[in-house]
Amino acid sequence: MENRSITQRLNFLWQGLDPTLGVILLFLVVIGNITFMSASSGTVVSWVEQARNILSAAIIMWITSRIPIKWLEKISLWVYLFGVALLIGVAVFGLVKKGARRWLNIGVVIQPSEIMKIAMPMMLAWYFQKKDGLIQLRDFFIAFCLLILPTYLIARQPDLGTAILVLAAGFYVILFAGFPWRFILPFFIIALLGILLVVIFGDSLCAKGVSWPFLKSYQQHRVCTLLDPSSDPLGKGFHTLQSMIAIGSGGIFGKGWMKGTQTHLEFIPEKHTDFIFAVFSEEFGLFGNLILLFLFFLLIQRGLQIAASAPNLYSRLLGGAVTLIFFTYAFVNMAMVSGLLPVVGVPLPFISYGGTALSTLGFGVGILMSINRSRRLVQT
C-alpha cells in the first residue's frame, strides 16, 4: 500500500467519471472557448471569467458524480416541493424586472424557475419509481398534474421559454415511463397542423390589429418576425436577420477564426451568450456545424446509453430526461439562431458564456455519471 504511484493515489479522482462523456465534453468546451475568444474580443467580458465558470461547473459535475443516485432519489420530493414553494413565493412577493415577475429576493436574488429544470424530472422519476411495476393510467394523470402546476406558475411570470423547457423535461419522463402512444399521437398531429396553419396563414395572422389568444403581444411579435424577419429589420427582426446573414455568409468552410465580419462589426446581438452559435457558424461554416452536430449527437447517444443500462426505474427515467434536456437546449438554440424558432432565451449547452447555465449543465452531467457509476456498482 505504501508504494502506490501518484497516479494510483489520484485514482479516486476520476474513478467513476465516464471517459466517453468526458472526451465529448472536452471537445465541446474547447470549441466553446475558441468561439468565445472571437466573440469577446474587444469587449469587457473576460476569458478568465469564462474559464472560472467552466472550472466551477466541472467541480459541480465532479461532486454530483460522487453522490449516490439513491440519495438524489430520496430528496426528489423535497426539492420539488421547495421549488414549487419558491415559485409561489415569486408569484406573491416576486421582483419585477422588464415587465416580468421572475425573481425572488432571499438575501440574494434568485430565479426559482431554474431549479425546476432539474427538480421537475427528479420529482416525476421519483413518483414513477414509487409505483414501479404497478403503474396505471391514472398515475400518468397525476404526473401530468404535478407537471402542469409549476409550468403554469412559470408561464404566467411570464417566461414562456423556461416554461417550455420545464414542460419538456417532465414530458420526457412521462414518455420514458411508458405513456401509451395512442394518447400522444393525436397531440402530435394537432401541434403539427397548428404550426402548418400559422406558417400558411402567417400574413393575415400578423396583420396589424390582430391579437392572438393566450399569448402576450411581444410573444406574438416574436412569432411574426420569425415568419418574416425582414418585416422589421431594425427592430425585433434584427437579431434573427443578422444571425441568419452570419450563418449564411459563412458558406461551407467559414470565413476563418476571428474573421467573421458580422461578429466583429457588432451585428450579432448577445454574441457571446445566446447567439454564440452564429459566431461559430460564420467563422467555421457548414463543416464546423457538422462537427458540432455530430458532437451533440454523440453526447445524446452516450447519455441515452447510460440511461438504458441504469439499475432502477428512477435513474433510467432521470438519465433519459436529463439527456433529452441537453438535446432540447441545443436544438432550440440552434433552431432559434438559424431562424427556425422564435427568439427565446436558451443558451447553447457547453458553448454559450454564462455561469448559471454552465452550473446547471455540470449538475446534469454529474447526474449521468452518478447513474453510470451506480450501474457498475450493481454489476460488481
Add this chain to the structure above:
Amino acid sequence: MVRNQEPFSSLETFQERIKVGLWFVMACLLLLFFRFFWLQVIKHTKYSTASESNRIAIITTPSQRGLIIDRNGIVIARNFPSYSLEITPAGVNEPIEDLVDSLNSVLKISQKDKTNFFRALQGAKKTESIPIRNFLSDEEVARFFSRKYAYPGVEVQVRYFREYPYQQLGSHLLGYTGRISQKDREKLLAELEESQDDSTSDELKPIKIKGIQQVGKIGLEQSYEKELRGTVGYNQVEITAGGRVVRNLSSTAAVAGSNLSLAVDIKLQYLIEQLYGKRRGAAVVIEVSTGDVLAFVSMPTFNPNSFIDGIDADLWKKLNESLEKPLFNRPLRGTYPPGSTFKPFMALAALEGKFRTADQGIYDPGYFKFGNTVFRDDAENGHGFVSMRQSIAVSCDTYYYILAHDMGINAISSFMKELGFGQQTGIDINGEVKGILPSKKWKKAYYSDPLKQKWGEGDTISIGIGQGYNSYSILQLAQATAILANGGVVMRPHLVKLIEDPITHQKTPTVPSETTRLNFKPENLKVITEGMVGVNTTGTGKVPFAGVKYPVAGKTGTAQVFSLGGKDYKASAISEFKRDHALYIAFAPADKPKYALALVVENAGFGATAAAPIARQALDYLMLNTWPEGVPPWKTVQ
C-alpha cells in the same frame, strides 16, 4: 370501465422508448443540418452579399449639457468646445499600444491619458471613437494634421467640456461633472430599463448610454443630472470593413439638456465667500416667502474645473487629506451645536407650550445648580432679573437652563422637530444629513451601553442653551429661522428655481407652493422678534449692527467644539481646530421679513465678533445694495 392491468413501465418499453428518442433526436439534427445546408450552401451567395453590404454602424453624438444660470441671468456653468485626439480601433492597422507610443512622439500623451484611454477601450465597440488626448492647442492640432497620413484611424474631433467660469465660486452647490465610470453606465442602463421607455427600442438602449461621456458627480450637477443631460443623438452610417465611414444613412439629432435657473444670487454668494476669506465655515441665506436659497456657502471651496478631465492624483490627495476639508459640503453635511442661536426657538417653545409668559422674569445669580452640578452663565455675576425679551438680547444662559429643566426633553424635542431640527429640509441637492435632535428615544438608540442609554435630567439642561447633544446643519438652522420669519409657513428650501426647456424656452418651477404651516400665535412670534431685534440694538450684536438702516432681528451664538467629542478632530490636530465655533442667525427687515440667514465661522470664537459682521454686510447688500469696502467688486465673466 376496464382497468388497464398491463405493466406500463417494463424495461422493454423503456428501451423501446430510448430507441424512439434517439430516432427523434436524429430527425431533429437532420432538420438542423438541412437548415444549415439551405442557408450556407443554397442561399450562400445571397447572404454573402448581404454580409458584404452589411456595414452599418451607429455613431453617437453627445448632447449639450444644460447651462446653470443664477437668479439674475449670470451663467455659472457652461460648455466650451475643445479639440480632442481620438482613435477608432477598427481603422487602425497596427497594435493599438504601438500606435499610442508613436503618437506620443507627435503630441505629448501623459500616463494619465493612457490609463483613461485603455480603460475606455475595454468596453468600447471597434467602430467607436475614443479620445486619447483632450484640450489640444491650435499648434498641436496643426502638428498632428501635418502627419495625419501616417495615422489611419486617428482623428481630431471637437468635443464639448464643462466649464465653471467663476472657478472655485460656489463649488459645493454646483458640484462638478466627470468622465462616466463603468458603474455610472450600469446604473444608467438599469434606470433606462426600469423606466419602460417604449420610445427607445432594446437595441438602442445601450447605444444611448454609450454616447454619454460626462455625468454629474456631486452637487447640483449630480442632483439634476437627468434634466441637465439631454438625449444622445445617433447617426446610422455605412462603413468599410475597416470601420471607415463611407456615408451617412440616417441621423437623429441630439437633444440638449435643460438649463437650470437658480434661486441663488451668485453675487451674494461671492460677497459672502469673500467675507469669509481664509476662514472656514458655512452660510445659508433664504428668501423667506419663497424658500429660495440665495446663498449656499461652504468654505473653503475647491476648483471644480480640476475634475473635468479626471483630477490629477496629487491634487486629489491634497484636497482629500487637507485638515481644512475643502471637499466637505459644510452647510449640507456639517453639523454643529447651535449654541445660543437656539435660544429664540426655546423661547418660542416656552410661549407656545405655555411654560412661560413673555414678562415673567427670573433672577440670574450667574449659575444654575442642579443636584451637585453647577451650570454657569457666561456673565460671571449673572444678569440679575431678566424677562424673556432680555434673555434673548443679552443671551442669558441661566434663563434657559431653568426653562429647559422646566419643559423637559419631550416637550423640547417635539417642538424642535416641527421646526425641522434634526430633520432633512428636503433641499434639492443630494446628500443632506439629519443631524441630531436629542430625545430619550435617540439616546437609547445611539448608545449601546445600557448605562449610557438612559436620559438624565442633567442632559436636558445644556440642551436649553444649544449645547449638549444638539447637532444641526446650518441649512436646518437657516430654515428654522426662515420659518420663524415667515410666520410659521414652511417653504421647502431649493437651490434651483426654474427648469428651462432649451427648445421651447418654457420654464417650469421646481417648488410651487408652501409645504406646511405651523400655527404659531402672532403675539408669541412678536415677542421673539422683539427679543431678537434687541440683540442688535442693545444686546450682544449691537457692535456689528451699529448704525443699521433697517430693523433687523438676530441672535449670536458660540458653540463649544469640545461637545463634538473630538470625533471630528483628532487630538493631534493643532489647537486652532479646538477653538469655539462662532454662529449667527438673523432675519430682516424685522417688521416685514424678507431674508433669513444662518452662518457659522469655524473655530473663530465669539459669534458677535466673528460671525455677525458677515451677516451685517450680507444683509446690507440685500437690503440696501451696498458693497463693503475692501471686497473686490464683482466681475461678470463673458
